[in-house]
Amino acid sequence: MIVVRITMHVLPEKQKELIQTILSMVGSMENAEGCLSYALFCNLEDSNLLNLLEEWQTRKDLDQHLRSDMFGVLLGTKSLLTEPHGIQIHTIHQSEGMEAVHAVREK
Incomplete structure (x- = not known):
């Protein structure tokens, strides 16, 4: 299994736009071949993270x-962020339960 964590420090005035963009992709991503899960989380201490x-x-x-247009849309949100996307691939x-x-x- 591969886990990808993408951190985004969003500009406060652009938070709603970024969240709407990502939420619009959730359905398509969950149905993508090989996708086990796709979820967005907000940091409790910093709502812009x-x-x-x-x-x-x-x-x-x-x-x-990563080659898909959908991922290109995500990369295109860089103008809504205070710094580049942080991407970690594990x-x-x-796995244990x-x-x-x-x-x-x-x-």
């Missing part, structure tokens, strides 16, 4: 997304 989290099945799926080889919590708490 937004995080977009994407999960992809494979690197091939992510690469296709490759995850193993609640069973890991139970295993540790039962010890």
Whole structure:
């Protein structure tokens, strides 16, 4: 699985525009081949700091997304930001769920 975290420090007066742009893409992204999730989060301490989290099945799926017009739209929001997008791509080889919590708490 591939996890992408995109941080965006949005200009206060452009926050609504950026959020609307991203929300307009959510439906299409969730239906994109290999997309496991696509969600926007707002920082509780700084409402102008937004995080977009994407999960992809494979690197091939992510690469296709990075070449897409939809991702181009996201990159085009740079004029709404105080600094360039922060993009981190993480490759995850193993995931655990609640069973890991139970295993540790039962010890």
